[in-house]
Amino acid sequence: MTTTQHHQGRIRYHRLVFHITAVFVAGLFLAPLVWVILASFRSPEESSRPPLPPWPTQGFSLSSYERLEQFGQSMLHCAGNSLFVAVGTTMLTIVIALLAGYGFSRYRFPFKNLVFLLILSTMMVPFQSILAPLFLLLSKMGLQNTLTGLVFIYTTLQLPFSVFMMRNAFDSVPKAIEEAARMDGIKGIRMLVQVMGPLVMPAVVTVGLFAFLNAWNEFLAALVLLTDQSKFTLPVMMTAVRSGRYGSVDWGAVQAGVTLMMIPCMILFLILQRSYIRGLTAGAVK
Template sequence: MRPYRILYHVTALLVAFLFLAPIAIVVLASFRTPAESGQPPLPPWPIEGASIDSYVRLDGFGASLLQHTGNSLYVALGTTILTVLVSVLAGYGFSRFRFPLKPMIFVLILATIMVPFQSILTPLFLLLASLGLQNTLTGLVLIYTTLQLPFSVFMMRNAFDAVPKEIEEAARIDGVRDLRMLVYVMGPLVLPGIVTVGLFAFLNAWNEFLAALVLLTDQSKYTLPVLMTSVRSGRFGSVDWGAVQAGVTVMMIPCLILFLILQRHYIRGLTAGAVK
């Protein structure tokens, strides 16, 4: 093996270790015994044995760990499905159809990315209150979808632009029209873009904190990031490090599973339309 190949593999292993070490520390710290769980999870620490006591204490915060996890899953999955549905239709329209003021409308959609979310939080709160959706998980899904759509529409427009129009014309000759064209012909071709949009929507909705904190007032409807604030604060200012690391571990699991399963499509989706 050539020296530069050895250097390449050694460097790759070091970089992988730097990224995996914090994850390993958090997971191991969540299984520490009650006597050790009060200490900050900084290595090295003595490990006297494994215990799920941190997860038991985490379940005691709020309604229950299962309910708050269900709230987060409802919000994240709802945001993902709605974002993918709207962005695919919008991206296909901007890529393949002609209509008045099309460039201006697309620029206006992208311009909303530059608006800080914090500056429109109060109007969004008042809007949800007027619609009767304040303090509801459905209202939170609509807010997250609205915030995610500009980037998602841009991604899907690029994904559809990367598909040669000759494929679509050949399908039309075979009699494929309208929704069937989008689902059976264009859909499989832009699948990496759809996966990328869905993954971004899920991760952003799963980890978002500020909107959930402001728009939700019922403790039983809190998502996991909001629940973690009460775990983090503790009683009398103390920090239950074991419960904190258990909560972080629970929040990491869906993100890691989704990324590992969809990473190939995700990488292809990010580069779709970048080179023509």
């Protein structure tokens, strides 16, 4: 066997080990998802017991999803509340982070580094420690027990990381591009939208995806700030489903709710994963 053949054999061996390891790791991550999805299709008799084993033994059934729709406020209504909060948080976070990141990257003003450091330092403050002041603040503003107030809270929590991401993304764009655009007569907001915006789009997608997923899945703030059942988001509703009636847990409805909550997150990530990865490597890792 020649040296070249031996080298090619080692490459094939390493590729085989890599693919086997990758399949095994992927299986570990996918197993809980498959377990939840299968458990949501169990029959009513099987749903009254803990989902072990998860696969239906009496045939697939949609009864768990039907019971979930009839539980308190309908699943569709709570999904609409969660969608409003998640989309509102995403849009508001992107707009503020885009403007703030561009300002910190391209403009000079007094105490710029100190202000940026103070913004980042808020990431170290536990959210639970400021929940009571936020509750009182929203009450004074008349936004307590409203989805709009929840949007403002989630946006505030997302901004430190988002501003950090956008500033690094703008820093990675050569200033020569901006100078060339100015020579063509492009200034102000047109510079941000037409020239700089497309160049930092992966970071914008990353910021938006983080904001949407965190707002979609957040539970504690929604539980504390919302008291009207008609305004509950999906995580709060799932807590009520998990508590059950008279101490009994409808495991089928729980798994059906978890499955429905996963769908938007999985779809968004699969669609935007290319831009998401580029945004992380070009922004936060810089």
